[in-house]
Amino acid sequence: xxxxxxxxxxxxxxxxxxxxxxxxxxxxxxxxxxxxxxxxxxxxxxxxxxxxxxxxxxxxxxxxxxxxxxxxxxxxxxxxxxxxxxxxxxxxxxxxxxxxxxxxxxxxxxxxxxxxxxxxxxxxxxxxxxxxxxxxxxxxxxxxxxxxxxxxxxxxxxxxxxxxxxxxxxxxxxxxxxxxxxxxxxxxxxxxxxxxxxxxxxxxxxxxxxxxxxxxxxxxxxxxxxxxxxxxxxxxxxxxxxxxxxxxxxxxxxxxxxxxxxxxxxxxxxxxxxxx
Numbered sequence: 001x002x003x004x005x006x007x008x009x010x011x012x013x014x015x016x017x018x019x020x021x022x023x024x025x026x027x028x029x030x031x032x033x034x035x036x037x038x039x040x041x042x043x044x045x046x047x048x049x050x051x052x053x054x055x056x057x058x059x060x061x062x063x064x065x066x067x068x069x070x071x072x073x074x075x076x077x078x079x080x081x082x083x084x085x086x087x088x089x090x091x092x093x094x095x096x097x098x099x100x101x102x103x104x105x106x107x108x109x110x111x112x113x114x115x116x117x118x119x120x121x122x123x124x125x126x127x128x129x130x131x132x133x134x135x136x137x138x139x140x141x142x143x144x145x146x147x148x149x150x151x152x153x154x155x156x157x158x159x160x161x162x163x164x165x166x167x168x169x170x171x172x173x174x175x176x177x178x179x180x181x182x183x184x185x186x187x188x189x190x191x192x193x194x195x196x197x198x199x200x201x202x203x204x205x206x207x208x209x210x211x212x213x214x215x216x217x218x219x220x221x222x223x224x225x226x227x228x229x230x231x232x233x234x235x236x237x238x239x240x241x242x243x244x245x246x247x248x249x250x251x252x253x254x255x256x257x258x259x260x261x262x263x264x265x266x267x268x269x270x271x272x273x274x275x276x
Contacts (some may be wrong), residue, residue, distance in 0.1 A: 005042075014048070023060075032065065035084065049077060050096070053084035053109070062092040068121030070098050070139065083109035083127065094119040101140055108145070126163065144179060144266075146201060148194075162266045164201070166194040175273045178218065179263050180211050188275045190219055203259070210239075210256045214263055218274075225274060229267045236260045 002016040005024045010016070013030030020034050023042040028034070031048025037055040040046065044058045050065030058064055065080045067073060078097040081104055088094070092113050097104040101122035108127035118136045119125065125137075126145035135153045137143070144163030153171045155161065160176040167173065168184030168191075177183050182194045193215055198208055214235075218228045239257050267274075 008040075014046075017054075029065075047096075050080040050082070052082045052086075055085045056082060057087045059087075059089045059092070059115075061090055062088045062094075064088060064092070064094050066093060066095050068095045068098050068139070070100075070121055072100060073098055073121075076103070078103040078105075078121075080105045080107075082107045085110040086113065087111070088113045089115040089117075091116045092118075095121045097122045098139075114151075120157070132169075146197065148197065150184070156272075159272060160266070160269065163262060164194055164197055166197060173275070175275050176266075176270050177275055179266050180259075181215070181275070183275045190215075190275050204255060207256045207259050211259060211263070214260060219276065225267070225270070225276075229264065232260065232264050232267070236264055 002020040004022040007024045008022045008026045010028045011030040014028045014032045016034045017036035019037045021039045026040045027045045029047045032046045033051040035054035039057045041060045043060045045063045047065040076099045080096045098121050107125045112130045114133045116134045117131045120139040122140045124142045129147045132151035135149045137155045138157030140158045142160040146164045148166040150167050150169040153167045155173045162179030164180045165177045171184050172186040182191045
């Protein structure tokens, strides 16, 4: 049975699974669905329609599921969907979606969202990300899995940040950041691969070497983005042919096609240009 502090306000229209904890003076509104094992700390506010999965932690003064900060919003029934095992630290704000997009803001699993972070309407955040203090995501931003955004990173609306990418403190992102890339500055610029992060996640040396070559193609070959993408797609096709033919490759190289495919697939979806 859920444990609710006597001073908390829980709307009868909210649904709480077993083992949910709601702390003093917290507010849980109608249309909020909270999965088992989730802890809502004192003075946190959850507004619906919002769904939280299992094992999430919401710290004091966070506001989860508030209406979008969009002047076009007219009270339409949009939603926020959050997965399992996420941590939202003090004063984090996460807004629901808008009908101008799909109407849903989505957050995956095992994300670490630090104090004063803002995740705006219609954002799509993957899993295993880290958003450091005072980072702000504009509307419709997409973050891939394992993205790390340094403190006070500011992401312009509609930007995409690819999986395993990383930004330094105080970075301003006005364009997309491809997977694996380390970007920093104002205006932001690429500074190589997030190699330390790749090693920590078990990327084999052969795969990292291949991604280094892809980075040089993308950033140091003096090719246009379209030309660089075409060259990388050709290399991916050739790599796939080698693997399919049973050619002798180091066992660690077998992960390389998937790693390169993630990069080329991201580049195919770029609309705002990339940091260069």
